[in-house]
Amino acid sequence: MKSSFVLDLGKEKRLALLLDSYYSNCLKHYDFGRVQNLREQLLGVDVIFKHKISQKTFLVDEKAQLDYINEDLPTFAFELHYLKNGILKDGWLFDASKKTDFYALVTGIYEDEPNKYTSCKIAFVNRKKLLELLKTKGVTKTCLLEYYQKEPLPHGKMKLKELDPRTEGYLYHSKNNKAEQPFNLILKLDYLFSNRVAKKFT
Template identity: 30%
Template sequence: MTNTSYRTLDNKSERIVSSFLANHYYSVLKANGSIAGFETITDPALQRRGVDFIVTNTDGTKTNVDLKAAVAYINESLPTQAFELSSLFGGKVVQGWLFNNRLETDRYLIATNITGRPIGDKVKYDYVDAMQYSDLRSIDVFEVPRQRLICYLDSLGLTRDVLEGYSRTMREHNILDKDLTDGIKIKFSPHLAERPVNLVIRKSILLKLADSAYTVTRTSMRPLANKNGKEQINGHQNS
């Protein structure tokens, strides 16, 4: 399977995850009164600007949400989340989405620990190729405000200039990974078509930065451990 087809399957599986979260996450938050409404974005131009959902808050303000789904790791438990610093596009190195000020993202909806029913012995992209909406079982979601994350990194001395400097150095010298501080490292993946350099952050850190964090299933939402949040929501009711 080529890297191009990987991206096609990523897009397919991300649409499935997006539908699952619209139906079992945002719809529940709306019915529960936590948000006033939401819109699932299907316009490719707006999606390229970092907007997959637009949430209407209870005070009438709107929040642009960028879905980041770990679709390549379905049925695997990941301890970290990657944030793109740079990648290759059209043979040129371009700025990644984390520090791209042209994007309109207000917060990241991180979808991880995605589980689905077994499909024979299929794994990774072969699984994604066969997966249907009905196969999804549960997803962990973290809502992390983009600016809060950037300010946290700044407080550690990991400013945009510092991190983009590391990104250039790693490309120039083919350095694959470098630990920056406890729970945060930078990783270069030259084996992938886009040759991304990512900032890799442990989820325990993201959990502290998140406004909310839930395990979402078809019948319930329960707060993730170590995150003060609302009581479990079953269907459309607080339990």
Template identity: 40%
Template sequence: MESKYNTDKLKEEILGKYLDKIYDQFEYKLTRISDHNSQMLGIDLIAEYRSIEYNIDEKAQLDYLNYDLPTFTFEVSYYKDGIHKEGWLHDSKKLTHYYFLITSIHLHGKDIEDGFSGCKITSVNKKKLIKFLDLKGLSKNRLNELDIAIRNSNQKDNILLQELDPKKEGCLFLTEDKAEKPLNLKLYISNLVRIGVAKEIYP
């Protein structure tokens, strides 16, 4: 049986080729980065716009193919080999300038090998996102406090926050049934676009 890791890698490779054809239509140059060390630093693509380079981290909803979810999850923390780790949202080692959120990914046929027929791409300015969260009272330190409190309680799935409107802005989400037990900040994409933190760039 093919491992989940190999299946995920196959999905990523096929999606990457599909996205590269889309990026060729953009008015600025996008170069895919295959170097593993760069990818670990949050650089999947380098965008060159008006002679300035920007690091792009692609984040795709590959676990939700053929669905159009209104939210996207931003990783606060997770476990690896039993050790609590900081998530990519506030990881100071990451060199990301923008996130490309790849959502509403639809298959062309029944199988992943058939390729994809459509998706949505939303660009999120990381600096603006962090500023928005800080202004909402969800600084890195505050999220760390919430992380400890939640993991020492029986809360899971959707965890409401006094700082965010759960119907329009978002909430925290703890996934207990994954080995990494990730704690994510689940945010409404439409709200991020509305407040100028994000921009829909495709279609």
């Protein structure tokens, strides 16, 4: 299996053009700047929003469903763990080194013209509030690692007792179809909206 990292970079550059157009047209009270520094990007910062009056800044990490072009899924995958050269690494959700204030979840990405993304949906998720919500449900980094360490760990969907899989979320292990074998927490977008952790932007 070939890593999708290089391919995803090309898709992300195309998507950034669309996202920047949305930010330019829809952000009334904020200026924004796209981060070019790779080190900052690795720390979970793709875009910086700055309030025009208070000058307060917010660090935004863009997460996009680039594997599901021309689809509109009701869920989003939050990365818990992945493998790199056979070594287990922490995913971005519980990575304490990340500086992210908000995730920009990009869904419903449509490509109505060749090699050009023409529309999408954006939801902003307050990272701190998300982690607090999960903690109240008993969904912690330690708890989720215990699920990962169960043997044998199958490919595909896994229920976790802390969340209702129909309305809240579940686990998913991409063991057979991705080189990094990511282990993700799949959350329902409506669950995030109803708990005021996420807000629709477009």
